[in-house]
């Protein structure tokens with residue numbers, strides 16, 4: 054099963070490699086990993102998407118907690134998290150009906166056109182993973198030249214309705 | 216106040232940390248340190264190989280409970296520490312190892328004797344540091360000691376670029392170490408402890424399964440008190456030997472792959488298994504789904520990652536075993552009827568264990584060739600009352616030492632359990648002897664392993680550390696040969712050691728006493744002679760070449776499935 058783990062770490066050199074080598078050394082999977090500074094410059098926040106059964110996820114969170122530079126580990130279950138992903142797509146287009154159809158679809162997925170050129174088009178899509186996956190499927194028949202995709206970022210919600 | 220160099224700051228902090236002994240080896244990157252070293256009270260022992268410096272610091276730490284310290288130069292000096300660090304890491308031994316490094320501006324340039332030792336040792340240290348500025352040195356060294364010695368202990372490496380130890384700054388007054396992401400939990404949860412005691416009181420077939428954590432936490436006394444008060448039999452892991460006196464009738468001896476018949480049977484048949492500072496290692500559990508399959512499992516450990524890692528636990532208690540055992544012993548005082556009922560409530564179980572004990576004792580047959588088990592038994596017998604420290608190498612020698620020596624004291628057994636490092640025994644014994652110059656320190660060795668660090672004979676002679684190396688010389692890499700005999704049709708591929716040196720001459724070449732025994736009737740007198748000698752001794756004992764260690768649980772099988780003699 055897929056799990057999202059949010060990790061606060063000290064913003065020091067080598068921390069990313071400690072986390073990465075923990076995963077590789079113990080045979081855990083990383084599906085995606087994003088890192089960024091937080092409002093406190095000495096602390097970074099990581100969002101790790103991984104998969105495994107409950108036993109493995111328990112080991113992952115415990116092992117992360119054991120690292121000296123890790124300050125806090127939170128496993129975000131789907132009901133308590135807000136998660137987003139972003140993808141940038143570059144299409145080869147030459148105008149005409151094809152382009153119009155593409156622009157319409159981008160609109161359906163609430164995407165934004167970042168650059169509209171004579172031969173190409175750059176589009177930004179943001180959303181939950183399911184939406185991104187669906188959009189990519191629908192957009193696949195168009196001539197995609199390049200894709201750049203972030204991993205997932207997530208935050209816990211403060212209140213959840215029961 | 217005037218500015219002092221990084222080297223001096225380091226030496227002052229070591230002094231403040233109470234470090235009395237450093238095992239080390241100099242080189243270009245650490246000359247500044249060595250330049251100032253003689254001005255301080257800390258004693259330095261010059262080893263002959265950096266691996267041995269780390270094992271010696273490790274042996275010192277195991278025997279004393281203090282944090283062991285080693286210091287080496289950059290590059291090859293640093294990479295030579297890796298096996299020592301991994302050994303200590305697997306066995307949770309508190310240690311701080313300092314490595315020299317090329318000057319900070321050269322890092323990453325493939326400079327002469329540069330090695331990314333922080334990168335290399337990340338997975339085999341509890342934590343490691345690269346000090347980038349002399350201003351950070353004091354804080355980092357204090358953090359290193361704090362991390363090494365607290366929580367689940369372990370080795371910490373501090374990498375010191377040459378310009379950092381040569382650079383100058385003011386030494387601050389040490390602040391209290393505080394780390395945002397690190398605060399081990401010592402206190403066991405009282406509710407969980409209460410629940411555990413209730414389950415133990417109800418048990419019909421209880422067993423205590425005790426690991427090295429009890430030794431590390433100095434909790435052997437309370438463990439013994441608890442087991443005796445409740446009349447619960449105790450088995451120890453290889454690392455836990457000495458946590459419970461083996462001459463007590465409640466002792467089951469060691470469990471696992473080469474455990475005793477009664478220990479493995481008792482664990483298999485138990486209805487409540489209480490693990491204290493043990494980690495359900497595969498050499499202990501054998502096939503996991505058959506391990507104490509009918510038992511409620513209570514697990515006390517300071518490291519949450521150890522709990523429910525290999526075996527699902529019914530009652531987890533995260534905390535220092537010393538704290539938890541202390542609270543358990545206190546609880547017994549307030550629940551006398553429960554304690555009494557428990558202590559008298561499983562006589563049938565104890566009788567069953569006594570039957571198992573008689574059914575298959577650890578045994579061997581002594582004919583005209585010396586049996587290695589006989590030698591260990593003799594060592595045990597001759598040193599009873601002396602409270603000796605015993606180290607081992609790895610292989611059959613280690614298992615026979617574990618089986619046939621009667622352990623009664625904690626911190627008197629030094630063996631590489633988790634990593635199984637051949638070459639550990641002599642330098643570890645050396646470290647322990649430095650800590651306890653008056654005690655008898657014995658390395659029970661194999662003819663293969665001893666050759667991995669025999670250069671340290673020079674060190675023990677130089678400092679007159681009267682370590683006794685007893686080689687159980689079977690002419691084989693015996694443990695591997697045993698597997699080849701049992702599981703590979705006796706295909707002894709590259710396990711014959713028929714090109715060993717003459718160990719008596721080797722000892723003499725270094726200036727130590729060399730002795731040899733070839734007949735059973737010589738063993739006792741040769742050992743007595745060795746123990747009475749005031750300096751280091753190597754005893755070459757020619758033993759039966761194809762003797763095997765039994766019982767043996769084939770890898771991956773249930774521990775009740777033992778090959779017996």
Ligand SMILES: Cc1ncc(C[n+]2csc(CCOP(=O)(O)OP(=O)(O)O)c2C)c(N)n1
Nearest residue numbers: 610611612637661662663664691692693694
């Ligand atoms: C550094 C290292 N290399 C290889 C091994 C694998 N190994 C385990 S036991 C053993 C044989 C040890 O031979 P010896 O020291 O003569 O001990 P014996 O088993 O004969 O008592 C070997 C090679 C090891 N444990 N450590």
Ligand SMILES: [Mg+2]
Nearest residue numbers: 661662691693
């Ligand atoms: Mg041998």
